[in-house]
Amino acid sequence: MMMEERAKRTILLVDDDASLLETLQDFLTYEGYHVVPAASGEEALAALRDMTPDIIILDMSMPGMGGVGFLERITKPDGSTAHPVLVLTARATMAEFFASRQIDGFVAKPCAPDDLLNEVNRIIFLRAGEAKAISPALAPAEAGRIRRVLLAEDDVALNSLLHTELQRAGFQVEAVRSGPAALELAIMSKPNVLVMRLEMPDMDAAEVAATLQRLPTTNSMAIVVYGIAEPDVPIESVAKLDLDKVTAIKDCAVDKIVNAVAAAATRQQAV
Template structure:
């Protein structure tokens, strides 16, 4: 059970409940507040360890709540993370100037939210430990003014222990921590940082391009002075959570979250920068896989019904704009059930995979081949002639090509198998029909092909 208390401030009750469920499930003690006034009262009554604060609320907004929290001695050290659907830079800059430690964009990702909360709780604990240790050292130094040389030695030992403790903490953090000096030279990196990059290169700011990286949003390579650490040293910028792809010193590629903040001396001048890296390669790969599975058939890797419907809506809208016809071809494998019943589903799956591969060879690159399920496939042709007769002729050419291709023998492991399709075709243009009507027309045409003896191609013809 975590002992940290997290105050969640959000006027959106659904978002408030969701945040409470996520954080409570992780063992945190959670207190809710649905307005700025209730939040300030909760902080005054019992200061929490961390605050998640909605930016845009009626009445007292997040900026005013943060301003009042930071104005009170009792609460000014509490780390505050803003929650906001707003992405404008000025909102983030204003938040950081008021003392916010981070931003989490709505709708938030659970893993990102938990990672940011954990990181700032850990930083808060470290800062508290260091402040307590610093206070102890200050007391020791005051006593040394009137103490013997032995007392001075004891103070030096305590300082050394503090430095070793800080080094131990940084070395055991699961994220990479890098230190740059005032000239922008890479001075050191903890073990996690060196593991992420497969080493360290102590180069100055003009040679930071040895650390090769590209921005995920634009695929643009990051130049030496575009690095977050370089900007922190030269411009005093704070950068948080930049997603970049890096080429490690061993040639491998990873995706990391890159953050940097300037280190300032007591005179306000920049003395260097701290750069933090977090390896999110596995997380990004999992996100991409989830997206792929949501829109593709697992067996054939073809687009599934969901992706087909999305593309079909776009194709019908494009047809209405440019006046060109499109066609939907329903393809059903004849006697597929007999194959499954006699040889088993393994052979059926092999046939479906080979059919999918052959269908792709029958269409243009911009057309779509999808699997609806079972032995049903759909081919969507776009950008056909604006003349319905010519478009039908073009669709017929593709349909006959599919017939000939799917009639060729299949080798299912060591077994030779012959299969035929029944194909129904429905043309579309100008949004004259709905997606549901178009599916029904192609399906009816396919059943006409079945009734004609199978292994046939039929077009939907409207009954007057």
């Protein structure tokens, strides 16, 4: 995105931490955005009377109505928000709350400014209809054939290899490296298939799958779990996995994983 284009974009930045608010405002202004700061949900609602932001960056942990109250006020009956929203919060702590709301993105606090900027750019890019992966120019039938996979693998090398091989197999791939990140992105983007290692940092695949299967917006998502028979996998982790509702693979063989994902995607599209 060019600097001239960014200068036209307005961010409503909502956070009660005065130091962080000033730091992020300075950073995003330097990057070419027009930033309107608000120190509370109440201030943010008042600001919306006089502006239409391209994106709202919202801290959830604030006094008063807080981020939750503010989000409730701008959420439509269908679950969509009146404006694009990027949430700042601890990962996955509010997964079920966000499941019924079409949040555009999450960034964990404390966040690196560059990570925040990348997410802001991504959301504005997609909301503007500029995304190449799902172009508005695609005919409905062609768009429907795009198969999206969410990959969760904490090993950098294996994550990269699986990402490459899944793309070669014709999938559009998003990749994360922790269980909570997989959960929140699965809720937000609703991929055709979630594929992840059983043992993941902070939240294992059994917990992620169980949560997704409880939620009405994600309970039909195809899930592939691999590495269930790896030597370091605790038996209790395998026991928690509902093998009737997921595709399970014993090892981490890339070809087996890609084939299982393809089969799961085919079954899911046939439903």
